[in-house]
Amino acid sequence: xxxxxxxxxxxxxxxxxxxxxxxxxxxxxxxxxxxxxxxxxxxxxxxxxxxxxxxxxxxxxxxxxxxxxxxxxxxxxxxxxxxxxxxxxxxxxxxxxxxxxxxxxxxxxxxxxxxxxxxxxxxxxxxxxxxxxxxxxxxxxxxxxxxxxxxxxxxxxxxxxxxxxxxxxxxxxxxxxxxxxxxxxxxxxxxxxxxxxxxxxxxxxxxx
Amino acid sequence: xxxxxxxxxxxxxxxxxxxxxxxxxxxxxxxxxxxxxxxxxxxxxxxxxxxxxxxxxxxxxxxxxxxxxxxxxxxxxxxxxxxxxxxxxxxxxxxxxxxxxxxxxxxxxxxxxxxxxxxxxxxxxxxxxxxxxxxxxxxxxxxxxxxxxxxx
Numbered sequence: 001x002x003x004x005x006x007x008x009x010x011x012x013x014x015x016x017x018x019x020x021x022x023x024x025x026x027x028x029x030x031x032x033x034x035x036x037x038x039x040x041x042x043x044x045x046x047x048x049x050x051x052x053x054x055x056x057x058x059x060x061x062x063x064x065x066x067x068x069x070x071x072x073x074x075x076x077x078x079x080x081x082x083x084x085x086x087x088x089x090x091x092x093x094x095x096x097x098x099x100x101x102x103x104x105x106x107x108x109x110x111x112x113x114x115x116x117x118x119x120x121x122x123x124x125x126x127x128x129x130x131x132x133x134x135x136x137x138x139x140x141x142x143x144x145x146x147x148x149x150x151x152x153x154x155x156x157x158x159x160x161x162x163x164x165x166x167x168x169x170x171x172x173x174x175x176x177x178x179x180x181x182x183x184x185x186x187x188x189x190x191x192x193x194x195x196x197x198x199x200x201x202x203x204x205x206x207x208x
Numbered sequence: 209x210x211x212x213x214x215x216x217x218x219x220x221x222x223x224x225x226x227x228x229x230x231x232x233x234x235x236x237x238x239x240x241x242x243x244x245x246x247x248x249x250x251x252x253x254x255x256x257x258x259x260x261x262x263x264x265x266x267x268x269x270x271x272x273x274x275x276x277x278x279x280x281x282x283x284x285x286x287x288x289x290x291x292x293x294x295x296x297x298x299x300x301x302x303x304x305x306x307x308x309x310x311x312x313x314x315x316x317x318x319x320x321x322x323x324x325x326x327x328x329x330x331x332x333x334x335x336x337x338x339x340x341x342x343x344x345x346x347x348x349x350x351x352x353x354x355x356x357x358x359x360x
Binding site for chain 2: 028029031032054057058059062066069070073076077080081083084087088089091092094149153155157162163164165180
């Protein structure tokens with residue numbers, strides 16, 4: 001029973017509040033939120049995969065700056081790829097694309113700092129747990145972006161390559177425009193967090 | 209002591225080589241991404257005449273480069289501007305005459321703007337007409353200077 005409870009990985013956004021400020025800033029639409037979430041997930045996954053072998057090569061005193069540099073480089077590479085994939089989405093994500101470095105780093109190191117005992121004597125993170133959290137970040141970002149755009153503007157902008165993004169217009173008026181603003185985004189996120197915590201409590205999960 | 213120093217030097221060398229490799233990858237990718245951006249921006253003005261990319265990047269956060277567009281009868285300058293508002297963002301192709309007058313704005317793509325006609329409103333609000341100190345007006349003035357400099 002304890003084993004099952006131990007294997008529970010809380011959602012980094014809804015339980016750990018990781019990276020919610022840039023997430024709210026960029027999740028005005030499904031397209032931007034998905035591309036941002038994918039970037040954070042890929043950065044976290046790549047860091048989770050690259051950090052353990054790097055730790056064996058790089059001295060202890062240089063590991064933190066090296067990890068930060070690696071994270072920044074990954075964010076930069078993803079930003080360049082996003083610019084090629086869709087210049088419109090990249091323009092919307094703006095300064096938040098390089099800031100993926102922080103979200104990716106937070107996601108990849110969260111598990112180690114939250115429960116260091118579960119990561120073996122060498123302290124290396126388990127790639128599976130990091131991947132799981134990265135996926136949760138991606139889905140949370142896409143969900144928040146879709147909900148804000150759908151309820152706020154009555155549209156859904158799909159991520160797509162090129163300049164023209166396919167947009168589904170579900171209402172010819174903006175139902176609740178405040179949700180597109182940062183304040184509205186935080187209000188919506190608050191409700192989603194409350195629902196997540198309530199469901200987790202019913203399921204007997206203990207959240208931080 | 210000497211061994212310790214040599215060990216540290218080797219550690220530093222290992223980190224430097226890893227970071228150097230990363231810098232090489234990022235540099236190579238940024239060249240590729242830049243040439244892709246030039247091709248995409250250039251295609252926005254293809255219909256207006258023969259497009260020649262001007263050398264150097266513009267010192268403005270709203271656009272990266274100015275294109276010289278030579279048609280049979282006239283010369284114009286174009287830039288792809290980025291407009292951001294709380295409602296969304298848009299990429300707009302702006303066409304200028306050699307003396308800096310704005311000839312045409314065309315929407316290339318938008319994200320999270322309410323509807324296409326609203327995106328057009330977003331474009332119309334930005335050139336800063338009638339606002340002497342508006343940032344958007346400064347941007348147009350900059351374009352004007354850039355185009356005049358390029359002509360001479």
